[in-house]
Amino acid sequence: MTDLGLIAAISIFTAGLTVAFGAIGPALGEGRAAASALNAIAQQPDAASTLSRTLFVSLAMIESTAIYCFVVAMILLFANPFWEAAVEAARQGAGG
C-alpha cells in the first residue's frame, strides 16, 4: 500500500472511531442530566423554568466534548495536514 493510501485509510478509520467513542460519553452524561432534571421538575414543578434553563446550559456544555471529537474527525477527513504534506512530497518526488 502506498503512503497516500495508508494515510487515507488510517485517517478515515480514525475519524469514525473518534466520533464513535466521542459520542458514548456525552450521550450517557446527557441522559443522566436529563433524567435528573426531569426528576427535579416532577418534585418541584414551580421551579421548572429555572431547571430547564440550567438543563439547557449544562446539556450544551456536556455536548461540547462530543463537538470537540467531531471537529477532530472533520479535520482528519477534510483538512488533514499529513495528507497535504504527503501530496506535496509526492508531487516533488515526481519532478513537479
Place this chain on the structure above:
Amino acid sequence: MELTPDSNIIFAVFGIAVNATIVNTWIIMAILVATSAIITRNLRPDVPPNRWRTTLEVIVNGIVGQIAEVTDRPDPRVLYFAGTLFLFIVTANLLTVVPGFHTPTASLSTTAALALSVLIAVPMFGIGSRGFGGYLKSYLEPSFVMLPFNIISEFSRGISLAIRLYGNIMSGAVIAVILLGVAPFFFPILMDMLGLLTGVIQAYIFAILATVYISSATAVPESADTSAIEKETS
C-alpha cells in the same frame, strides 16, 4: 469541501486579502447598527412606542432579566458586553438559513476573536471592581499551590468557548451539506431547523458563560469576611 469561509477571498485592498468571514461580519454589524438606529430614531417621551420599539424593548429587557438572574450585583457594563455578544452571535447563527451567506461564526477566527475579547474583559472587570492587587490575589485562592491551575483554567476556558461555538455552527453546516448529497429533499431542512435551535442556544450559552466568568471575577471574596470574624472570635 471547505470547512470555513476563510478561504473564500472576496476582494483585496493594498495586498490585504479580505475574505468572506470579514465581509459577512461587516454585513451583520451593519444590520444590527442600522436596525437599532432606525428603530430608536424617534426615541422621545412624547412619541408613542410603535411595535418595532416594543420588540427591541422586549429583547433588551429579556437580556437584562437573564443577567440579573446570574449575577448578584447587576452592572450595566456587563449588559453592554454580554448583550452585544449575544445579539451578534444570534444574528450570525440565524442568518445561516440565508442561501449563499456563510455565517462568520462557522470560522474559527471569528469565534477565537470573540473568546479573546471575553478573556480580556474578565480581568478588566475584575481589576475594576477589586483593584489590581485584589484581582491578582484571586489567583492564589484557595492556596498558592493552585496558581498554575488557575492560570491554565483561564486559558482553557477561552479555548473551550471558541471551539464550542465554532464546532456547533460548523457541524450544522457540514451535516446539511453531507445530507444534501445523501437525501436531498426533506432531511436537510430538518437538520437546518435543528441548526437554528442550536444556534440560538449556543449564542445564549456564550453570553451566559461570559457573564458568569465576569461575575465570578468581580465577586467580593467571602473569605475576607469570615477570616475577620475568625480573628474576632479567637
